[in-house]
Amino acid sequence: MKPGFSILEILVALALGTFIGSAIFTSFMQVNRGYKVARQVVDLDFKMCVVQHQLDRDLSGAFIPFSLKKKKEESASSPVDGKKTGQKREEKVETPLKDGFLSKVTDGNTTLFSFVTSNPLSVYGHMVPRVARVVYQLIPEKQRSGEPLSYALFRTEYKELPFEEPKEKSSEGIKVIGGIKSMLLEYEVKVAEEKEGSKEKEGEKKPEEFTYETTNVWSEEHAKKFKRNLPSVVTATISLWGKAKKRFRKFVCKTAIVADSLPPKKVKPPEKPKPQKPEKKANQKKSQQKGVGKIARRRKSKTGKENRVIMVAGIPQDEINQESLKNKINDTIERANTLKNRVSSAKRNMG
Numbered sequence: 001m002k003p004g005f006s007i008l009e010i011l012v013a014l015a016l017g018t019f020i021g022s023a024i025f026t027s028f029m030q031v032n033r034g035y036k037v038a039r040q041v042v043d044l045d046f047k048m049c050v051v052q053h054q055l056d057r058d059l060s061g062a063f064i065p066f067s068l069k070k071k072k073e074e075s076a077s078s079p080v081d082g083k084k085t086g087q088k089r090e091e092k093v094e095t096p097l098k099d100g101f102l103s104k105v106t107d108g109n110t111t112l113f114s115f116v117t118s119n120p121l122s123v124y125g126h127m128v129p130r131v132a133r134v135v136y137q138l139i140p141e142k143q144r145s146g147e148p149l150s151y152a153l154f155r156t157e158y159k160e161l162p163f164e165e166p167k168e169k170s171s172e173g174i175k176v177i178g179g180i181k182s183m184l185l186e187y188e189v190k191v192a193e194e195k196e197g198s199k200e201k202e203g204e205k206k207p208e209e210f211t212y213e214t215t216n217v218w219s220e221e222h223a224k225k226f227k228r229n230l231p232s233v234v235t236a237t238i239s240l241w242g243k244a245k246k247r248f249r250k251f252v253c254k255t256a257i258v259a260d261s262l263p264p265k266k267v268k269p270p271e272k273p274k275p276q277k278p279e280k281k282a283n284q285k286k287s288q289q290k291g292v293g294k295i296a297r298r299r300k301s302k303t304g305k306e307n308r309v310i311m312v313a314g315i316p317q318d319e320i321n322q323e324s325l326k327n328k329i330n331d332t333i334e335r336a337n338t339l340k341n342r343v344s345s346a347k348r349n350m351g
Contacts, residue, residue, distance in 0.1 A: 061119035187231035
């Protein structure tokens, strides 16, 4: 009888081999699937980190530039009489830039977001102005058959600060990320509460209480409504598609605007100067000029005529000249006496 394996042994070996191979294959598939999921999570987190970093950089330097404009008044009143003189007076008034902070919402997505920032993108070896207009646009991506709608976020930077409606896709724009399912920006405004019937006692200062009001759109009407040129906090809610566009993840990031994070200070208007009577002004001028420089005054002589006498430090000039002459004469007499005494003493010593 020849040596070898029986049919039963071969069947048992094949069964064990297939069992071990299937276990190894399933474990490998699970590891590969987990690697793909982890890579998608990392890719989505990386995309969101890029958006959050860029928004934080731009919004941290957001501000509203002001310009001085001349305002003319038809007639100005004189401070003494209060009568209108008919002269035109010019005053410089600070006016904020129109559409300095703006956003638009269509179909539940923030499609346009624009503001002025002092943190533009810097390019190595090139001089770039430190103030620029930034425009974010949400533009639909090319869609294949059967795929859900997705958007791409573009960032465009302009040197001109006034806002101009951009085109659908600017050639100067930079694509920040793609594969966006939805993006909505919310603006929180810090408003002080005004309680009725709460009066502060003398010497006691109560801490101010604030509330936050939220809105999805920002324009000049909202700035007038809240009496703030900028919101206090910007909250971005962004949903990103996965690689196969079957699943998506939702991210929320908040950024505080430093330029308007505190409530505006109440500045008292400058007090207008009170009109003074002409008599008081004349007395005031005399008191300022008294004892300083040469002042002309009139003094009546014995004949009754008025003679104009120049006063120096409140003393007539002619009196000052007489005193100086007397002092000079006395000095010369004293010198002459000393010389005589010296001559007489010299003669005595020689004799």
